[in-house]
Amino acid sequence: MAFGEQFYLAFSVALEPLNLFLCFLGCLIGTFVGVLPGLGPAASISLLLPITFKLSPVSAIIMLAGLYYGTMYGGSTTSILINVPGEAASVVTCLDGYQMARKGRAGPALGIAAFGSFIAGTFGTLMIMILAPPLAGFALKFGPPEFVGLVFMGLTMVTYLSSGSMVKALMMAAIGLLLSYIGVDIVTGRERFTLGIATIAGGFDIVPIVMGLFGISEVLLNLERSMAGREVFQTKIEHLFPNRRDWKESSGSILRGSILGFFLGLIPGGGGLIASFISYAVEKKVARRPENFGKGDIRGVAGPETANNAGAQGAFIPMLTMGVPCNVVLAILMGALMIHGVTPGPRLIIEHPVVFWGVIGSMYVGNAMLLVLNLPLIGLWVRLLKVPYSYLFPFIFLFCLIGAYTVGNNIMDVHIMILFGILGYLMKKYGYEPAPLVLAFVLGPMFENALRQSLIISRGNPVIFLTRPIAAVFVLVALLLLVSPLLLRIWGKERPGVGLKED
């Protein structure tokens, strides 16, 4: 397909009235979720999943994708105004954003965050258009051994980039894999590890697990604390359009943030969070006067806020072209596509061009919508922050309950969700992260299937993963990542992920 044709297809799908409306709805809810601290994109996408069952696959993914990159816009608002990140990827925005607000420059801070996000989002979408088709073509050559290597490397990278202890993250990945084995074995058709319980004979569903681990547990953690002390910084928000000096100062940061963020988004375990942290570090390093950082430097807002949007966009590529989601949100999006009978992977662009190009078209439209939603309507979002948590959490609970029930019209899913809610709560208390568990759970069945197929091809000889060059590269990178924490400890350094914390 020629480039012009692709553009035409992309926009003809995205501009259909229903898709336009759903894209808007996704962006609106995304901004809402981004603004509200204590509810992240992972939980909210799974909350909306049941709503999309009646829609066509392309409409469903347009809305859910809009929600994801919408949260990246909304997250900066609370960081700047109340020094509390609306979601994890905006943690570093607090540092300089809040200081800018205290100096009466909340307007330019919010403005540069929104414009930077728009530029990065558009750049990221353009890069998906350019990079995804050749990457998918490359991935078409993958056989089962290459896929095993890819997933193995992906899971290792997720644990490597996780915030706490890598051993604990690996434990979570192992538990995720074990959970994914429960149910019917794909090759033999036999039930495994079900203990005779009928509800899980078909395996666990991802929706109750994610809602429990990310929705219910989050509410429980907020519930146990009194909610005093959240104050919106009292200031007039004016000059939302940054002046020429602001632009001049932050244009380099926006450029670097876009490119850096996009490529960091491609890495499994990457995405908005890591992109924003690394961008802040880079900006501080290249700045002529780094001592201004932390005191309200606009570059400290422009860089990370740009990078997290570019990262969120880049994260779509591995899922769309290889069928490997690199963070929890993309894992749920992939689950959503599969519920609709669309399997993400190298064949997606060929078999479902409407889905692929439609999502891309909607990303251009969505980013423009978000700019409008975030700048002129900023006052609305600020007012939203004054809603007390005691009125908010019952709604989150209720939507989780409805969501879990409607996935399969089965009350057992509600109980499974509550169980995973308790588990997630305990995991946070004990220093374990839920993300590796969910990713391993999603990738588990494909991983096992590919592994067994590979070993059937090689008649049980595991050397097949090292004799095929692409697979060997993946496996070697994974092994390197596994041993590197030990080496780093010997040299007295830390893994890059250790400084990050996702709540």
Added chain:
Amino acid sequence: MTSGTEPNWPRPTNDSPMRAKRKGTGIGGDGLGPQGGKSRMRNREILSSLVGLGLGTLFLIGSLREGLFRKGVPGPGFLPFITALALMGLSLMVFFPALGKKKGEKEAVEKFFPEKDSFRKILLGLGALFLYGVSLEYLGYISTTILFLVFTFRLMEREKWKGPLFFAVSTAFLTYLLFVVLLEVQLPKGVLGIG
């Protein structure tokens, strides 16, 4: 995250951006001070690694029963066996270092329940969720939702009645409209059939 009065979401202060880092491994006498209990992290790591070890053992036994190989190629128990073994090994990698830590070592680890009221709120919150799951199919969506919302709204603000009741009833009907009428999602009507 050392103070018990902070809200839970990440909250970097102006001066120390990475203050929240290394929550899971925040051990050592770094001046952050112990908060009453001793060896909190040590006990948590020992307990959680034992849970991992137990889970691994269960799956290990299960996978052996499934059979590791069939006709020379991996069977349904093969990968579960390896994964379970890995989980057990990893659990031991958490267990032994934790065991090696001194008992009285001062830690900057938060109490399990940060506030006096925490346990009660968690218990009531979970109880409400559980009861919702139990009664949904008997009472139907609307009745259960109203009861659930009134209860949870009052969990935080115990004095008020009017506001919670109003919000509960309107939310129940609005969500019913959204899900059942507009999106045609099936929700239970209950034994009385009134929703």
